[in-house]
Amino acid sequence: MQSYNSDTLPAATRTSAWNALYSKQLNNVEFTPASNVDFAARLSLGQLGPIQFARMCTNRTNIMRTRKHILPSQQRLYSFLLQASGSSTLSHCGQEAQLTAGDFALCDSSAPHNFTVDDNSIVIMLRIDAKTLKKHLPTPERFCGLHLKNEVGLTATMSAMLERLDRQLEKGFTSTYDERFAQNVLEMLSMSYAIGFDLEPDVSAVLRGRHAEVIRYIEDNLRDPNLSPASIAKGMRISPRYLRTIFASSGEKVSSYVIRRRLEECAKQIRDPNWCGHTLTEIAFGWGFNSASHFTRTFHEHHGVAPREYRRRMMK
The missing domain is CATH 1.10.10.60 (Homeodomain-like)
Incomplete structure (x- = not known):
């Protein structure tokens, strides 16, 4: 896994430098910490087949992605946000999800969002391109911004498994079965959402x-x-x-x-x-x-x- 730490950045320009770093590695966003003086963040990146894993640890900050950050030429990606510890609030696609440990939310890179994370927050992101995700979850737009709670259906099982998998990737786990395993992860996430929201059968x-x-x-x-x-x-x-x-x-x-x-x-x-x-x-x-x-x-x-x-x- 690649790792980045805000402590290595100049104190006087730490927030702006972190914004540039994060935008280069993931999406164009704007971090606005509760305190520029005390701002601290870490980012780790890994890969499992078509899924990019990203773990973000930070103290209280607001992360905003507006229309000015979204370029038509950019690839459309979806991110499953797993709140591994701490809490956060995602406002996205007209929904607001208040996440605590073990909860999920889905975010679309082609739409604006406002993500406020609290102190000692750890968020694990699973980023997948739209075409790949739609093979497993045909209408991901339907779920963007919704709050999938830890206690619902298979959510607790998925959150525990993904936290363990994230830790293994951090240690350098690779296998010839990465692609197949990633497809199974996406299928299980898809089932978790279908069960969690119990979609009405009469709605196409x-x-x-x-x-x-x-x-x-x-x-x-x-x-x-x-x-x-x-x-x-x-x-x-x-x-x-x-x-x-x-x-x-x-x-x-x-x-x-x-x-x-x-x-x-x-x-x-x-x-x-x-x-x-x-x-x-x-x-x-x-x-x-x-x-x-x-x-x-x-x-x-x-x-x-x-x-x-x-x-x-x-x-x-």
């Missing part, structure tokens, strides 16, 4: 895949005040009727999803101390609302309290 894989595509389109355009079911259908080149069919399986209307996600992002910034200098209207308009009264009313309906009172309680 095609509709699940299209639903994930629509969600990604919405997430990419969530800040656009003109975003609506009609504009989404036009942007996706599908009929409004088919759009309603795609969303029917989720039990939530398209317009309701858009409002809910905007409110969730507004609430996140309202309770973030870094945004305390911004007005509530600035935050709301930044997430696609174009009426302060409409924002206040819908926020109250969703959170049970007005935005101003919500900020006051969160800032105590």
Whole structure:
């Protein structure tokens, strides 16, 4: 395994140097540690057939991948994130997964994410190209950002096995059976997700895949005040009727999803101390609302309290 340690980087530029190193070895992202002075991170990389193993150890930091980090020419990769120890929160594809030891989440490199890891966090990532993964998990888009808990189905078995495998790779384990073993690992991960989320048999894989595509389109355009079911259908080149069919399986209307996600992002910034200098209207308009009264009313309906009172309680 290749290993990298932030301690070897110049203290004055450690965070920026780590960003460059991580982006070169894995994906373009931006690390924002809770403390630049105390920032410490380690990264180990190994390979098992088509699966790249990456183990990241760090203290509290936020890792963000935005649209500016995603290049059209880059290969699309999926990463299974295994929280080996500590805890973290992944916001991705309209979902939020709060991970503790033994939990999994799936991340798509072609979509933005926000990953906050706590102190003493160890995350093991299994990175696979889209074509290979889809042989085992036909619609991985369906699972991106979802929280696969350790106590569900085969998850605990998989997490224990992958932690052991990661330790063996660190010692230099290689075998002529790497390729076959990797395929079995992917098949077991696929079964873990199928069991863990108990997919509805009446919902076709095609509709699940299209639903994930629509969600990604919405997430990419969530800040656009003109975003609506009609504009989404036009942007996706599908009929409004088919759009309603795609969303029917989720039990939530398209317009309701858009409002809910905007409110969730507004609430996140309202309770973030870094945004305390911004007005509530600035935050709301930044997430696609174009009426302060409409924002206040819908926020109250969703959170049970007005935005101003919500900020006051969160800032105590």
